[in-house]
Amino acid sequence: LQSRRYVGFDLGTSGARISVIEQEEQDQSNYREVHAESIKWNGSDAYDDANSWMNAVHSLLRGASISLGGLNSVASICVSGTSASCLLMDRTTMEVTRKPRMYNYDVIGSTKDDKNAKEAMELLEKHAPPKHTARARTGSLAKLLTWIKEEPLSENEVLCHQSDYVSQKIMGKSTELVSSDWHNCLKLGYDVKNTKWPTWMADCFTEAGYSDALSENGILPLEIVSPGARMGVIHNEVARELGLPDDCVIVGGTTDSNAAFFAAAGTRPAVGTAVTSLGSTLAMKQMSHEYVEDASRGVYSHRFPSFEESEDATWLVGGASNVGCAILRKLEFSNDELASLSKEIDPTKDSPLEYYPLVKPGERFPTADSDKQPVLEPVPADRKDYLHGILQGISDVERDGFEVLQELGAPPPTIVWTCGGGSNNDVWSEMRERRLVTKFDNPDIKVKKAECTEASYGAALLAAATFIECR
Ligand code: ADP
Structure with a gap:
């Protein structure tokens, strides 16, 4: 059969x-x-x-x-x-x-x-x-x-x-x-x-x-x-x-970025499960019991699919920043250079640099500020130190993003699946994980590369989920 x-x-x-x-x-x-x-x-x-x-x-x-x-x-x-x-x-x-x-x-x-x-x-x-x-x-x-x-x-x-x-x-x-x-x-x-x-x-x-x-x-x-x-x-x-x-x-049906969430996290993720997309820009989505909204920062909630009438509604909360990997391209870090320099970075140590790695002025999330200026100085002599500062700067924005979502009513993250070009960088994942563990005082928070991120796969999971649940 x-x-x-x-x-x-x-x-x-x-x-x-x-x-x-x-x-x-x-x-x-x-x-x-x-x-x-x-x-x-x-x-x-x-x-x-x-x-x-x-x-x-x-x-x-x-x-x-x-x-x-x-x-x-x-x-x-x-x-x-x-x-x-x-x-x-x-x-x-x-x-x-x-x-x-x-x-x-x-x-x-x-x-x-x-x-x-x-x-x-x-x-x-x-x-x-x-x-x-x-x-x-x-x-x-x-x-x-x-x-x-x-x-x-x-x-x-x-x-x-x-x-x-x-x-x-x-x-x-x-x-x-x-x-x-x-x-x-x-x-x-x-x-x-x-x-x-x-x-x-x-x-x-x-x-x-x-x-x-x-x-x-x-x-x-x-x-x-x-x-x-x-x-x-x-x-x-x-x-x-x-x-x-x-x-x-x-x-x-669903929309492309929600389908990508299902691909990475499945259709039955626990509350606290998050997916961060580290492409040209940084976008995050997280499962929440609470409906969360802050239009001034572009934060809104999609209703999570429900498979049984009796289920309480759950929400897929999201926010998107203007920082992201685009800055790496702009500063001419090739993907090979990113891979080799990252290996030299110690993810257990903080960089003394305090960057805000925007490509151009203006931020929408975690803070809405149309005049927010990029901070990418001072530039250290060593490219590795430069990269360390930039990756840390983006990691801080992600951490602050989860903090804002939590302030608005979402739970702290438990596992963060990552997709996009930045997900290929294990050293960076470790840096991000350490920042979340410290911020939320939870040693169990994990940051991992998502195995699958194709929206078509997420859509297929939705097609299957309902069918299985309704049988
Ligand atoms: P897009 O949002 O444009 O579809 P992608 O998801 O394809 O972006 O990601 C591309 C980005 O990932 C590029 O800006 C590139 O600099 C970045 N990238 C690629 N490899 C690495 C790496 N090892 N570490 C960090 N960033 C990387």
């Missing part, structure tokens, strides 16, 4: 990726990736074209089918997309009516005349709570209100995020509802605490001329599920076309 398999898709910034996983026989809480493949967006397949997304899904499934000898055992599929990338489609024909506006699309300045966008932003400023994450000019609500201002909605138009659209296409017209999930809908304004659309949104749409926006045939997705919760079943024609079984389940 073939074990069940679970598929995760990641539609990312540079390409799309599929992961197919199955449960380990020996250890049922573990999954192994039996197939993975990625494709890059190129000229004809653009990152911002809904047809490209579907072409990618088809071609990645074909590849998986060839490599695995068929897809008959695929039980469920989960799609992760870039955050706040959305389009409008006709709910009956499923044709795209307004082309995708992607994660980085700023409504102001993206069209020749942004009068409509400015009016949309005025509506948001009037109705959305101060500093609400949905007020962002790149958020899905700003994009939607701009569309409404540009051209009146037709009766059948409905908003889909990138991940909703792909899921919906796979479910085909077997459902009249357009569904979405807690993660994708956060930047659209969804109230994740009370799991409903807030009244300020209704007021906002009413003023824009749509009093029934929140109704059954309104512009918003109607059923907002937990990421990973069953959303529907594959359409039988699509199943035949893609070689998937007729009872293949489509589960609620």
Whole structure:
């Protein structure tokens, strides 16, 4: 008997990726990736074209089918997309009516005349709570209100995020509802605490001329599920076309950085589990019992997927700093030099240098200060000492970040999984660990390199988690 398999898709910034996983026989809480493949967006397949997304899904499934000898055992599929990338489609024909506006699309300045966008932003400023994450000019609500201002909605138009659209296409017209999930809908304004659309949104749409926006045939997705919760079943024609079984389940999707968290930490992490991304910039996410928010510092909480009705809500709290590994590139430390110099650093000793390693002025988290200046002086004669000071400076920002999250109500970290270029540096991990152990007075805090960080793998874990829990 073939074990069940679970598929995760990641539609990312540079390409799309599929992961197919199955449960380990020996250890049922573990999954192994039996197939993975990625494709890059190129000229004809653009990152911002809904047809490209579907072409990618088809071609990645074909590849998986060839490599695995068929897809008959695929039980469920989960799609992760870039955050706040959305389009409008006709709910009956499923044709795209307004082309995708992607994660980085700023409504102001993206069209020749942004009068409509400015009016949309005025509506948001009037109705959305101060500093609400949905007020962002790149958020899905700003994009939607701009569309409404540009051209009146037709009766059948409905908003889909990138991940909703792909899921919906796979479910085909077997459902009249357009569904979405807690993660994708956060930047659209969804109230994740009370799991409903807030009244300020209704007021906002009413003023824009749509009093029934929140109704059954309104512009918003109607059923907002937990990421990973069953959303529907594959359409039988699509199943035949893609070689998937007729009872293949489509589960609620997620966003790329949350999917990366699941990849690194799993879908059942204990409270206190954190993931730090040490790429060009430093970003951290942590599991918390408390909902934590501080809009002035860009700290907000995603609702963690829940697999049982009775479960108390838990939260994925996050913050992102402007410091990070970008400074290493700027100061011309090559990856080889980073590896060799780091070996000479003693991670048990503090550097006397007190740097704040920004590439340019301005910080958002742990302190919001648009004038915060980089501190990278004095420059020692020895490159190794220089690097020691920089790595320590970034480690201090991470430690202070966890401290701020704790002050706001999150627990102290217990284990910090690391991804991104900086995760390859064990000496640095040791420096970071020592700082957290000292700060939180807990010798058991660990900093480790994450084994897997691909968002597609995280999405596949979500697809599997729900299926296993619901059996
Ligand atoms: P991005 O955010 O651009 O995707 P990556 O996650 O690819 O970044 O990380 C690249 C960064 O990692 C570069 O800035 C590089 O300087 C840094 N990096 C690579 N190797 C090391 C290392 N051994 N120690 C510290 N930083 C490293």
